Amino acid sequence: MKLSRNAAGGTLSRSRKVLVIAAASTAALLALTGCAGSGSSGGSASKHISIAFVPKQLNNPYTDVELGGGKDAAKATGDTYSVVGPNTASASSQVSYINTLTQKHTNVIAIAANDPNAVCSALNQAKAGGAKIITFDSDTDKNCRSLFINQVNAKDVALIELKQMAEQINNEGEIAILSATANATNQNSWIQYMKQELASNPTYSKIKLVTTVYGNDDDTTSFQVAQGLLQSYPNLKGIISPTTVGIAATARYLSTSSYKGKVILTGLGLPNQMRQYVKDGTVKEFALWDPAKIGQATVYAAKALVAGTITGKSGDTFKAGSLGTLKVGADNTVIVGGPTAFDSSNIDKYNF
Incomplete structure (x- = not known):
């Protein structure tokens, strides 16, 4: 009987050890999960996002360069990039595309507006659904978006x-x-x-x-x-x-x-x-100017907005890859660069 009690005691001791180890492991796992969760909810800069570009119209050579810059930036950051839009640049032609993106819960809608007001109702519905709104190249009324990525002054x-x-x-x-x-x-x-x-x-x-x-x-x-x-x-x-x-x-x-x-x-x-x-x-x-930089800046601005590291107010700054650090100015506008003059002396130096 003594031998049996010692054996029982040893078995119980081992069970307790297993429970203690399991509890410790679970606590550690919960702690790690809690840290990851708080970073995500607080807008981790590494969080992958979906960003959709809505240009004035598709198959526009200038716009294609802009969108190419956005595509390259999204590839570098690992984010989901898409383009939707009309074939003709009319005032209301972009509305249906915005509505579809809202239904898909796209994180960021980046739009070059054909009209400053015609798309605002659709954009405000997208914002109400949780989307961040950025305009690029051509702005809307500033109450319809968080940020405007402008090519130049x-x-x-x-x-x-x-x-x-x-x-x-x-x-x-x-x-x-x-x-x-x-x-x-x-x-x-x-x-x-x-x-x-x-x-x-x-x-x-x-x-x-x-x-x-x-x-x-x-x-x-x-x-x-x-x-x-x-x-x-x-x-x-x-x-x-x-x-x-x-x-x-x-x-x-x-x-x-x-x-x-x-x-x-x-x-x-x-x-x-x-x-x-x-x-x-x-x-x-x-x-x-280099239109590709507009698309590039738009992607990095989108990530910063979703992460919560900027809100779009004047004075906000964010890192934009090879463009360096960009700053939000008046009217929630980011100026990417200045204009360049092209003539016979320098045109062969550029390929876009």
Whole structure:
């Protein structure tokens, strides 16, 4: 019987040891799980997110470069990247895509708005469902989003385009603007600054802006509008086209017309699209920035918003890969960089 009690006691002792070890292991596991959970709920920067880009329209060469930058950044961060959007750039054409993304519980919707207000109701519903909203390239009303990723300071864009035009027409003569859509916030902002500068700068007192027309960011429409513009204004000395689609279409028309070398063209263009027109003398110079950086900045801003390391207020900063640290400025806007002038001396250095 003594032997039996000792055996029983030994068995009980071993059982207690197993229970103690199991309890300790469970406690450790719970502690680790608790740490991981608190990091996730607090917005861990390493948390993978889903980000969907909604451009003004699909199959736009400029937009393709922007989206390529976003895709590369999402690949580097391990996040889920997608693109949805309309084939034509109309005011309300993006709404149905926003609604679908809301239903899918996409973490971040990044949109280049065709109209500053037409998409706001859909975006506010997405926000109510938990999505973060970022605008890029073309803004909405600031109450509809958390952050705007802007390529450059709007006034700087206006001034470089106007300066390039003025120098080539010797600060005198009739000019016109061929823009994208009538409701595009980025183009309208640049045009407004150009008008202000024309009205206030004595250097430009002999330059007359005769009209602003729209090609709807469509190649064929822009080509036809440029043709009609020159027929309607026979004394036109120059055209400013602050849209990559518009400037390329206008250059194509000018290059084979009697206006080549007589009507000055400048604006915002992609080096790869404009190279042939610079080399054949149709265009002397134009401007732009690297659109891929906009897509890249948008992805890193999205991660920071979801992580909670920024809220979009002025003074917030976030790391954006090779772009370094970017800062949120006034009106919850991030400026990625400044404009670059392209001409025959440097255009072959760029490939986008």
